[in-house]
Amino acid sequence: MSGCFITVEGGEGAGKSSNLDFVRRYLERHGKQPVVTREPGGTSLGEAIRALLLDHRNNKITDDTELLLMFAARAQHLAEVIRPALEQGRWVLCDRFTDATYAYQGGGRGIARERIAQLEKWVQQGLEPDLTLLLDIPVQQGLQRAGQRSIPDRFEREQIAFFERVRAAYLEQARRYPERYRVIDASQPLDKVQQSLAEVLAEWLAQR
Ligand code: TMP
DSSP states (O other): OOSEEEEEEEOTTSOHHHHHHHHHHHHHHTTOOOEEEESSOSSHHHHHHHHHHHOTTOTTOOHHHHHHHHHHHHHHHIIIIIHHHHHTTOEEEEEOOHHHIIIIIIIITOOOHHHHHHHHHHHHTTOOOSEEEEEEOOHHHHHHHHTTOSSOOTTTTSOHHHHHHHHHHHHHHHHHOTTTEEEEETTSOHHHHHHHHHHHHHHHHHTO
């Protein structure tokens, strides 16, 4: 595979959408035309699974069902979108990936890391992101920023303690994989966050 796989991660109110858009434009200015996609989702089947997962009326979904649905959507996404793009030498920019599973299902729901790792191995067969940009923000500040944007989905209805565990699990992933992770302080004003992103991307592109 000759393309490059970049993922963007972060908790509530970390500014993921606008910063993902900034990363896309940065890459385009530097001659890359990334395939921009997201998880859960990215395929028609994956988007249908996403709708099931986010629907707040599905309050009987068990933690294991949630985990398996995340990986079902991911298996389809890898087969239909991510692997073909990378094989063609394309760059892929993905809004969340398996680190979100370690954060939300692992940290948030308390599913054992080894269980997630088994599914990761099975579904990904060794494929992992080349670069992961983690937009990190203190939970309270993120939740204030996120505010009441729309009707909260099934995850957004969780309590602060859940999001604290999600944040801690993301930071733990960053400590485990320092070579691919870059932690961005997303509590700064947007222009400063984007300056940090530009610095990381410039350094990273220079190495390739
Ligand atoms: P978002 O990508 O629009 O922020 O929302 C997707 C939601 O799905 C978000 O609350 C995080 C959650 N999620 C997981 O719980 N596990 C995962 O593996 C992924 C990709 C997302």
